Amino acid sequence: MKAFEKNIRKVEPYVPGEQPQNKVIKLNTNENPYPPAPGVKEALLHMDTDRMRLYPDPAAGTLVHSLAEYYGVGDDQVFVGVGSDDVLAMCFLTFFHSDKPILFPDITYSFYKVWAELYRIPYECPALDDKLRIVQEDYYKENGGVIFPNPNAPTSIYEELDFIEDILEHNRDVIVIVDEAYIDFAGKSAIELIDRYENLVVVQTFSKARSMAGMRIGYAISNPLLIKYLNDVKYSFNSYTMNQTSLVCGVEAVKDRDYFEEQVKKIVDTREWAKEELRALGFTFPDSKSNFLFVTHPQIAAKKLFEALKSANIYVRFLGGSRIQNYLRITVGTREEMEALFSFLREYVKSKGE
Ligand code: PMP
Numbered sequence: 564m565k566a567f568e569k570n571i572r573k574v575e576p577y578v579p580g581e582q583p584q585n586k587v588i589k590l591n592t593n594e595n596p597y598p599p600a601p602g603v604k605e606a607l608l609h610m611d612t613d614r615m616r617l618y619p620d621p622a623a624g625t626l627v628h629s630l631a632e633y634y635g636v637g638d639d640q641v642f643v644g645v646g647s648d649d650v651l652a653m654c655f656l657t658f659f660h661s662d663k664p665i666l667f668p669d670i671t672y673s674f675y676k677v678w679a680e681l682y683r684i685p686y687e688c689p690a691l692d693d694k695l696r697i698v699q700e701d702y703y704k705e706n707g708g709v710i711f712p713n714p715n716a717p718t719s720i721y722e723e724l725d726f727i728e729d730i731l732e733h734n735r736d737v738i739v740i741v742d743e744a745y746i747d748f749a750g751k752s753a754i755e756l757i758d759r760y761e762n763l764v765v766v767q768t769f770s771k772a773r774s775m776a777g778m779r780i781g782y783a784i785s786n787p788l789l790i791k792y793l794n795d796v797k798y799s800f801n802s803y804t805m806n807q808t809s810l811v812c813g814v815e816a817v818k819d820r821d822y823f824e825e826q827v828k829k830i831v832d833t834r835e836w837a838k839e840e841l842r843a844l845g846f847t848f849p850d851s852k853s854n855f856l857f858v859t860h861p862q863i864a865a866k867k868l869f870e871a872l873k874s875a876n877i878y879v880r881f882l883g884g885s886r887i888q889n890y891l892r893i894t895v896g897t898r899e900e901m902e903a904l905f906s907f908l909r910e911y912v913k914s915k916g917e
Contacts (some may be wrong), residue, residue, distance in 0.1 A: 577677045580880050588903055590894040591878040593716075593745075593855050595774035597826045597897075600819035603775070603812045614807055621802040626810050629817040630782055634754055639787040642794060643813075645804050647744055647768035647781030652678055654710075654764060654783065657796040658738035659684045661707030668697050670887060672716050672742065691886075695849050695857075696720055703733045712742040714749050714853045717882055717892045721749040721852035724756065731760045738789070740764045747772035747827050748834070749852035754784050761786055764793075771854055772827050773816050780805070780813045830854050834895045840905050844912050855894045857887075862915055865889045875907055 580592035598604075623643045631638045644650035655678040659665045662685065667675045669688040679686040689701030695718040702709055709730060714721040731739055741753045743765055753765050764785040770776035783793060797804065816823070834851060841848065841858055848858040859865065869881035869891055880892040895901070 572681075574681050575677065577674045581878060583878060587876040587878050588896065588900050589878050590896050590900065590904065591880045591892075592776070593771060593853075593892075593894045594776045595771060595826065595830070595854070596895075596900060597774055597829065599774040599778075599812070600816050600822045602815040602819055606811050606815045607808070610808065610811065617807075618803050619805060619807040619810060621798070623805045623810055626780070626805065626813045626817075629814045630784075633817050633820075634784060636754075636757070636784060637787065640757070640784055640790055642783040642785075642790050642797070643805055644781050644783075644797070645809075646770060646776075646779040647742065647766050648674060649779070649804060650766050650781040650783050651675075651710075651740070651742065653793055653797055653800070654738075654740055654766065655679065655682055655684060656800075657793050658740065658764065658789075659708045661737070663705060663707035665708040665710065666702055666704075666706045667710045668715065670695065670715075670718060670884070672712055672744075673882075675710060691715075691718065697722065697726075699726060699729050702730045706734070706737060708737045708739070709734050710740040710742065712744060713753070714745045714851075716745065716853070717855070717857050717880075717887070717890070718849050719745075719851035719853040719855055719857050720849045724751050724753060727753050728756065728760075731756065731763060735760075735762060738762050738764060740766060743767045744771055745853035745855075747823075748831055748854050757785055761788070764789055769813060769816060772830075773823060774826065775812065775816060778809045778812050780809055830895050833898055833901060836898075837893075837895060837901050837905075840901070844905075844908055855892050857890055857892050859890045860912070863912065865891050868911065871911060872904075872907065877904055877907060879904075 626643050627638050627641045630641045644653060664685040664687040666687055666689060669690045689698060692698050697711060697715060727741060739762055743752055746752050746767065757763050764783050766783045769778060769780035837856060846858045846860045848856050866881055869879060872879055882892060
C-alpha cells in the first residue's frame, strides 16, 4: 500500500444489478415492464432546451408541490432527491447521528449496510425469523434509529400498519424510516401515520410503480421539522440534485393517476398468476406483495439456475448470502416475458427431475 493510501477512505461498495445493454428478458432489477405515463413523452417532446442553460430550481418546487397535492400534505413535508438511493443516503447522514447502533434486518436492502459503513454509523442487524419475517420485538431495544423497507426486499413481504405502529410506539425517541419502494404493489402506506408519529420518515420512489428508474426520482414525506433537517444537509452537500428534465417528467407522471393505477393492477395480476405457475413447478416463496418474487426450489441449485437463465438471455437476480443462498429474486415482467421464463423453467425442472 502506498503511504498516501493510508488516508484514503476505503469502502465496500453496493453492487447494483446488471444492466445489460443488449436485448434480454430483464427480470433482475425490479423495473416496471411498461412505459411511463404518456404525458411524460409529450413533455419531453416539448422540452424547452434553452432552459438547460440555467441551474434548475434547487428546491424542486414544482415536483415537491405536485407530490404534496397527490398525498394531501404540505409542500414543506416533501423532500425530493435523485432516486430514493439519494434520499436514503441523505436520511442516513441527517438522522442517524448517535453513538448507539441503528437497527435494520439482517436480510434487507443491502445498501443500508454500505451507507452505515460509509458514514461510520454503528449498526446491528436483527435476524428475520425462519419465515423471513421481521421480528418486531427485536426493535424494542435501545438504538440510534430504525430503518426497514415495507414490503421488505428481497423477501417481498409486506407488514400491515399496526405492525409499523408497534415499532413506532417502541421507538419514540429515535427516527424511524420506512422505505416504501414497493408500497404501490402492496397495501396501505405509512404516510397516513406521519401526523401521529413525529419521528417517522416515509421514503418512496418513481423507479418501480411509476416506471421511471432511468429518471432517478425519489422522495421522503414527513413533518416540516424533519424535512427541514434533511434539506439543511442536502444544501450542505449539493444544492442542485434534481435536473430540469427529471423535474418536468416527474410532475407529468404524478398527474396521471389513472394510468398509474392501471399499470400497477396489470403487474399485480401478472404476479398472482406467476405465483400459481411457480407453485406448479415446485418453487416455494414468501407471499409477495411487491413487483418481484423471492423463490427457492428443493431440488434446484439457485446459482446454477441463475446461470442457465442468463445463457438463455433471461436475467434474474442471485443475491447469495448465508441464509438465502438458494433463492432467486425474479421481477414481475409482462405476461409474455413471464411466459418465456416459465417455458424455460418447465424444461429445466423436468430435466433435473429425470
Ligand atoms: N429501497 C429499496 C428497498 C430498493 O429495492 C431500491 C431499489 N434498488 C431502492 C430503495 C432504490 O431505488 P431508487 O434509487 O431507484 O429509487
